[in-house]
Amino acid sequence: MAHTKSPHRAVVGARLLLSLLPLLAWMGAAWAERPPALLHLEIRDAIGPATSSFFLRALKRAQERNVQLVVLEMDTPGGLDSAMREMIQAILASPVPVVIYVSPSGARAASAGTYLLYASHVAAMAPATNLGAATPIQIGGPQPSKPEDDHPRDKDKNEQPAGEPDSALERKAVNDAVSYIRGLAELRDRNADWGEAAVRQAVSLTARVALEQKVIDVVATDLQDLLHQLDGRKVKTRFGVVQLATQGLVTEExxxxxxTKVLSILTNPNVAYLLMLAGIYGLLLEGYNPGSFAPGVVGAVCLLLALYAFQILSVNYAGLALIALGIALIVAEAFAPSFGALGVGGVVAFTIGSVMLFEGQVPGFRIARGLIGGMAVTAAFVMLLSAGMFMRSRRARVVTGAEQLLQEHAVALEDFDSVGRVDIRGEIWRAVTRAPVKKGVRLKVLRVDGLTLEVAPAEE
Structure with missing residues (x-):
């Protein structure tokens, strides 16, 4: 039976294939007639984890769609070294040519943006733009320099050239960056000497001078002008030389x-800072009111998001420790009032830690000073409010406990010489006295001994 059905199945399959041939031919023709495209994207902020993730997905999309060109319009003050290197590695490995265009006029490609320009297959700038200032900055601020040698005979020999950092750690970072940018310059046949000067001396160039010194390839007024100038240009990719044909390209945004938007929000230092404070205060409120749940849940979520952001961002952990110490001292002021000593110390530690938290001079990755000032003033207000409430509570009349009875008057319910019964606040108490007491007389409470009151006539 199997042998008799095989020819029939083959015939059916052949007919089905023949019926699909026109459709496949039409799809192939439509694909062949599809106009070539370029992928256009923009980066208008500091280079960070969100930026690199966005850029890598764009290159992947360009390869999947088989586009002819990727054009990245950029305006950046710089950013994190790790994110920048991730983007550069993707550019160097990309089979699709990448054009980085510093635009519009007035934009810049400072610090990390300069390295990206050097790595791109085509570096372009709009008029009145600039690049440079590519000196790496250590997170946490510069290290203190070593004292100069006191021996005159060694002073000239050990003197560093202009622009050379003093500490060994800074020299390592600068020399690494110099080698990196010179390697990119040699790969793209660009001005390696100026790239080294941008790293060592933090120099900058305008678009026109950068073109004259072979730092960039093109100066274009807009995207259309850029595509017109790129038409017919040959660029070298990892997979060989590609001649650009930019006329008639369809732009795909x-x-x-x-x-990417959520990651950009979380990795904003101001947002991460507020999430950390919200998490700490939420957990504190849950500790003050166990079982309320809402502050604890919100605080835990905010703190986890803050820790995630801190894992991505370059955090100065000394600043983070000072913030935690400051909050602990402010809370301690509420529980163990020291007439402001703990609270003032907490506000000072909190403020210094906030300033240090992302202090590394990395462009775009610092906490706004106004936000720090506002949070410090709020913390000081909370501390003063707690101290004021404590002082008022000390002056307030006691309303609970045995101490309250010392401020009340009792009324004798019977005549007695030493031991009897009295009424105080609607309660009947056993009372002792050293002087005879008449029924109905107002008595002053002298001492409370368990369930017995020592009383005396109020007149005394």
Whole structure:
């Protein structure tokens, strides 16, 4: 039976294939007639984890769609070294040529942006833009320099050239950056000497001078002018030389999705700072009011998000420790009032830690000074409010406990010489006295001994 059905199945399959041939031919023709495209995206902020993730997904999209060119319009003050290197590695490995265009006029490609320009297959700038200032900055601020040698005979020999950092750690970072940018310059046949000067001396160039010194390839007024100048240019990719044909390219925009936007928000130092404070205060409120749940849940979520952001960002952990110490001292002021000593110390530690938290002079990754000032004033207000409430509570009349009875008057319920019964606040108490007491007389409470009151006539 199997042998008799095989020819029939083959015939059916052949007919089905023949019936699909026109559709496949039409799809192939439509694909062949599809106009070539370029992928266009923009970066208008500091280079960070969200930026690199967005850029890598754009390059992946360009390869999947088989576009002819990727054009990245950029305006950045710099950013994190790790994110920048991730983007550069993707550019060097990309089979699709990447054009980085510093635009519009007035934009800049400072610090990390300069390295990206050097790595791009085509570096372009709009008029009245600039690049440079590519000296790496250590997170946490510069290290103190070593004291000069007191021996005159060794002074000239050990003297560093202009622009050379003093500490060994800074020299390592600068020399590494110099080698990196010179390697990119040699790969793209650009001015390696100026790239080294941008790292060592933090120099900058305008677009026109950068073109004259072979730092960039093109100066274009807008995207259309850029594409016109790139038509016919040959660029070298990892997979060989590609001749650009930019006439008639269809522009496909690549914009950030919700994940990139959320990551950008979380990795904003101001947001991460507020999330950390919200998490700490939420957990404290849950500790003050166990079982309320809402402050604890919100605080835990905020603190986890803050820790995630700190894992991505370059955090000065000394600043983080000072913030935690400051909050602990402010809370301690409420529980163990020291007439402001703990609270003032807490506000000072909190402020200094906030300033240090992301203090590394990395452009775009610092906490706004106004936000720090506002949070410090709020913490000081909370501390003063707690101290004021404590002082008022000390002056207030006692309303609970045995001490309250010392401020009340009792009324004798019977005549007695030493032991009897009295009424105080609607309660009947056993009372002792050293002087005879008549029924109905107002008595003053002298001492409370368990369930017995020592009383005396109020007149005494």
């Amino acid at each position: 690549f914009t950030a999705d919700w994940r």
